[in-house]
Amino acid sequence: MAERDGGTVGIILAGGRGERAKPITLESADYIRSKALIPFAGRRLIEWVIDACREQGIRRFYVVAQGLENRSQIKLLLGHGERYGVEVRYSRSSFDRYNVGSGAATLHNLEQWDLTERALVLPVDSVFDFSLAELEATHEESNAVVTVAAVARSPLEVAGKYGAMRTGADGLVSGFVEKPSLARVHEIFPEATSDSCALVPTNAGMYLVDCRRLRLAAREPQLMRQAQQRLDWGGDLLPWLVEHGRTVAAHHIARLGDLGNVEDYLVTLRQVLSGDFHQMNRLMPEPRSDRPRYWIHESSLHTKDDVSGTTLADKIAGGDVVIGQGVRIGRHVTIGSGVRLEHADIGDGAELREGARLSGTSLGDSSMVGPYARISDSYIGPMADIHSTRDNPVRMDGYCAVGDGVHVWQGTRLTGVSIYPRLRVPALANLPSGTRLTNSDDILRWI
Structure with a gap:
């Protein structure tokens, strides 16, 4: 796609520590993986972000x-953008101490980079279904300093999780409420109380900004002081702009996939693999089959398992392996007889032994799942080893998360449990949902 006239640039906010997404954001107990480098559907998150924006004409990031x-x-992965056909620059390390919140980080770096054009500001832990051309049209028609990408949600979805916006008939924002309670949602949006189908506009965390005018606003003494202490986009900067008469518009986009915690990550992965994100559909390779919809790398189709000695292609053709809806299988994956997969992302070099069943699950590169394991709605990190057996299978569900290099012994039963990297977990059962096993002492408490 050709570059757009006007030259919108991309500003990617990649400064968070990914606390809510642990252990996905951990390579070891004390080494954090950047949220930008979380694996997702065969690539790193920031690669999807770059491609989604480049497809719509953004060439400078x-x-x-x-x-x-x-x-x-991030720099080790992206470099300066040459591999992706774009230009990438990075904030200076000397500015880190000033980046006290997403809003402050944006304002300080607009000055550092001397940006005066239009910029699309977006987080690195989400995927979006949006049209930049339509977002730009709303921005220009409203003559806004900032146009907020909005997603309509039910009051129950909004309560305690998303920032809500009050908008007028002209599409301009008159107020923001950050993560209101359900009672507060009903108070602010009475139509959502009387009409069960009414939806609330929420902040998707993506903003089209007029850099020149936003920099001028940032020179107001009150905002300058706030930017030295704590200034987030949703809770601070946007409300300030509205309260001080700066035009803020809202533009509804088709879909937002949040990847900020384990449950949201898995829900979004299921939606992407099912084809619900039209923009991701364009960025992903053509599926090998549409009904059911799945991708299998050629190398995996011709890989034989060491028990039956047959290829995956043979097992699929004979009905010995069933590939259901929304499955992606990477390179050189070994899959045994009797395996059943649905809404699953299987990383390169992974091994699934006979009889294993995975649903709603992400399986990391070079990880192994033993015979007859039953895993649903779970994240299994790279190099993890699930020591399941036919007589004593492992069962996981309820948004479990198993970190990099974890060993889980046969007979384990887990629901909604997180395990930090490199731990060896004996056969455990009946742990309360929400339990985090962060070190060996945590494990000993439950033996």
């Missing part, structure tokens, strides 16, 4: 990173 690990990990 500015990455607001934070700390040595974030900055070095």
